[in-house]
Amino acid sequence: MNGVIEKGAGKIDGDALERINRYTRRPYKAEEVYTFSVVLCDNEVDRDYECFTRDALGKLAVLFEGKTGLLDHEHTSRGQSARIYAARVKDFPEKRTSRGESYAQLTAEAYVPRNAETAAFIESIESGIRKEVSVGCAVAKRTCSVCGAEHCAHQRGRLYDGERCVRILDEPTDAYEFSFVAVPAQRAAGVVKRFSGMPAVQIDSFGALLKALETGDAPVTLDTAALDGLRAELQALEKRAACGDRYREALCARIRKLSAVAQPELGAGLTAAIVKGLSIGELEEMAQALQRMADAKMPVTPQLAGRSLEKTEQAADDRAFYI
Numbered sequence: 001m002n003g004v005i006e007k008g009a010g011k012i013d014g015d016a017l018e019r020i021n022r023y024t025r026r027p028y029k030a031e032e033v034y035t036f037s038v039v040l041c042d043n044e045v046d047r048d049y050e051c052f053t054r055d056a057l058g059k060l061a062v063l064f065e066g067k068t069g070l071l072d073h074e075h076t077s078r079g080q081s082a083r084i085y086a087a088r089v090k091d092f093p094e095k096r097t098s099r100g101e102s103y104a105q106l107t108a109e110a111y112v113p114r115n116a117e118t119a120a121f122i123e124s125i126e127s128g129i130r131k132e133v134s135v136g137c138a139v140a141k142r143t144c145s146v147c148g149a150e151h152c153a154h155q156r157g158r159l160y161d162g163e164r165c166v167r168i169l170d171e172p173t174d175a176y177e178f179s180f181v182a183v184p185a186q187r188a189a190g191v192v193k194r195f196s197g198m199p200a201v202q203i204d205s206f207g208a209l210l211k212a213l214e215t216g217d218a219p220v221t222l223d224t225a226a227l228d229g230l231r232a233e234l235q236a237l238e239k240r241a242a243c244g245d246r247y248r249e250a251l252c253a254r255i256r257k258l259s260a261v262a263q264p265e266l267g268a269g270l271t272a273a274i275v276k277g278l279s280i281g282e283l284e285e286m287a288q289a290l291q292r293m294a295d296a297k298m299p300v301t302p303q304l305a306g307r308s309l310e311k312t313e314q315a316a317d318d319r320a321f322y323i
């Protein structure tokens with residue numbers, strides 16, 4: 001998240017000074033501090049297709065009070081920092097976010113002591129050089145705008161029935177130190193959001209791995225246990241696939257034999273070519289149909305049915321041999 005420094009007012013009232021002095025080692029006089037406003041974040045959808053709720057901004061206002069931010073290297077050489085002494089949510093009821101909600105900004109008041117170290121920084125704000133602050137926070141709840149779930153298959157940024165899927169950030173649990181960043185031509189990509197309440201994605205199957213990679217909600221790390229789990233799943237799947245292959249082969253062999261009896265004019269090569277492209281379900285259907293056709297050609301008494309099929313298969317085998 002990047003906020004923007006608003007033009008510093010510099011005027012300090014008694015209330016502000018009292019708030020500032022809660023953070024100083026000794027009481028400061030009004031002329032000893034310089035104050036400025038910073039927009040920390042808002043409830044608009046950001047580049048990561050995420051947005052805060054209005055409620056979250058209110059909670060962040062409390063969490064950001066007292067937090068410090070290092071001044072940029074450009075203007076100070078040694079660890080001078082600004083501190084937020086007040087933060088509040090500014091509502092803009094006439095303005096709507098892209099999601100159609102009433103627009104709101106989290107605005108903070110910050111101060112720096114006036115001294116040789118901070119003079120250049122203060123000058124840069126006074127002269128209107130645009131600055132941004134990069135802020136970070138932790139949230140416990142992120143829900144999908146499409147389905148309202150915390151974990152789902154919807155992908156951020158994608159359209160679902162014309163609605164853009166975004167993650168809605170709520171229940172902030174912590175706010176971190178902020179930093180001043182130079183404003184590049186294109187907005188900085190360094191968005192800092194941490195999701196404290198979110199457990200790391202447990203990868204215990206290929207399904208879980210694919211889902212984690214698709215939704216991209218949390219970092220995916222594969223440890224040894226996860227790799228062992230995936231290897232075991234792969235081995236089990238290979239075994240099942242081998243069973244499936246053998247069943248398919250048996251089914252095809254049966255079809256070739258039945259076909260040789262039921263429709264000998266088709267030829268073994270053509271039958272083999274036909275079965276190649278069929279699914280298991282289609283093969284089963286074909287085998288059943290051919291069985292009926294073969295039975296119709298060779299009517300048998302029910303009690304001899306089993307032996308008759310053996311005979312039929314034997315005959316088909318012989319035929320195949322002759323071809």
Ligand SMILES: [Zn+2]
Pocket residue numbers: 144145146147148149152153154
């Ligand atoms: Zn969803």
